[in-house]
Amino acid sequence: MAGRGGDTGASAPYDGPDAPDLRLCSWNVKKLGHGSTKNYEATASVLEDHCDASVIVEVMQKGGTHPGYEDLMAALGSGWTGVVTEEPRPNTTDGYAEFYAVVWRTGVLSQCEGWDGLRYIVDNDGSDTDEGDDHFSREPAYGCFVLQGGGSRFDFLLAAYHATFESSASIHAEASRLTDVAAEMRASRPGEGDILILGDFNLVPSKLAAATTLEDWTTGTGSTLNSTGAITGNLYDHVLVASTPDSPELGEKAEVLDVRGVTTSPKAFFDTVSDHLPIRTTLSIVGPDDD
Numbered sequence: 001m002a003g004r005g006g007d008t009g010a011s012a013p014y015d016g017p018d019a020p021d022l023r024l025c026s027w028n029v030k031k032l033g034h035g036s037t038k039n040y041e042a043t044a045s046v047l048e049d050h051c052d053a054s055v056i057v058e059v060m061q062k063g064g065t066h067p068g069y070e071d072l073m074a075a076l077g078s079g080w081t082g083v084v085t086e087e088p089r090p091n092t093t094d095g096y097a098e099f100y101a102v103v104w105r106t107g108v109l110s111q112c113e114g115w116d117g118l119r120y121i122v123d124n125d126g127s128d129t130d131e132g133d134d135h136f137s138r139e140p141a142y143g144c145f146v147l148q149g150g151g152s153r154f155d156f157l158l159a160a161y162h163a164t165f166e167s168s169a170s171i172h173a174e175a176s177r178l179t180d181v182a183a184e185m186r187a188s189r190p191g192e193g194d195i196l197i198l199g200d201f202n203l204v205p206s207k208l209a210a211a212t213t214l215e216d217w218t219t220g221t222g223s224t225l226n227s228t229g230a231i232t233g234n235l236y237d238h239v240l241v242a243s244t245p246d247s248p249e250l251g252e253k254a255e256v257l258d259v260r261g262v263t264t265s266p267k268a269f270f271d272t273v274s275d276h277l278p279i280r281t282t283l284s285i286v287g288p289d290d291d
Contacts, residue, residue: 021251022108022147025051026198026237027278028162033060033068034095039272042262044075046273050257050280053104053145055198057162061088061097069101079106083117089138090126097126100141100160112144112155112189119143121159121184136174137164140181140197144189152285154249156194157185163202171202175211182214182242193246200276201238214240217281219253225275229266231258237279251282 029043047054059069069084082103090097100118111117118141124134142159159181164170178197185195196217201208205216216238223237239254241247257278260269 022283023050023052023280024196024198024239024283025054025257025278025280026160026200026239026254027054027056028058028200028237028274028276029056029068029072030058030274030276031060031068032056032058032072033062033066037272038068038071039263040071040075042269043072043273044077045262046257046259046278047076047080047103050259050278052108053102054278055158055160056082056101056103057098057160057199059084059099059101061093061095061099064093066099066101069099073103076103080104081106083111083143085118085120085141087120087125089120089136091130092127098138098162100138100162102143102145102158102160104145109145109147112146115144117143118160119188121181135177137166137170138162140178140199142185142188142197144192147283147285149285154194154283154285155192156196156247156249156283157189157192159185159195159197159199161197161199161201163200165202172207172211175201175203175208178212178214178240182240186242193243194249195242196247197240197242198238200236201240202236203238204233204235205238208238212240214242215244217241217244217250217253218255218279220255223256223277223279225260225266225270225277227270229260229268229270231256231277237276239279239281248286249283251284254279254281 084101088097123139140159140161146155218238222232263269
């Protein structure tokens, strides 16, 4: 299969309805929409060269809007489309509130019939008026997507998630509820077995495994950078799968992509693109949809 693994160079993009693989990425883009130093062209080129669809986290709220998302989509151009949550989490006007987004190459995916955008799981939204239990600082949001090719189709539920960084106990407590997230996603589309949660979990694999029974479909080492742009030992970005037997469409485990070469130096990447590297797995149509 083409386009797998953690290569550092560009690989062939999805090339139409008969392409066997979809390169699915997840990326924390570092305060997208805040400040004036973001190199949107370099950020977009990473997605263009290495991904066909991507979960995007850390899309920052600014005056009730998400200007960084709009700027990224403009840099990607007409060959890409996407969806973004209607409200930030927490649902306040504070500058630290964030949206989630999923972007994809035009013609690669469509949303399932009856779906429009991304839905937050049921949780307190963090506003002053919501009095329910608040289990997540930024509860996951998910959508239903369809990949078609070669006369077959594959639909799947895909969630975006950015964990709290408040304390180790808080991070672990959120992660322990991710099985409930998968269950709620499954209930939204009875019979659906392909359930994926992607994003920045702020936990290395061993600690994530101790917090959830969902399978971590991620391998390799650090996905975060220090202030010099050097890769750390912290693999915080993951692909979680509710049931790998129910998802034969999954390719090799997600790996970190070292794409720092899109700027003049690792330090420049940290300063103008992100303090995280993207991770990537593949999805393949292996026959008639199994659910």
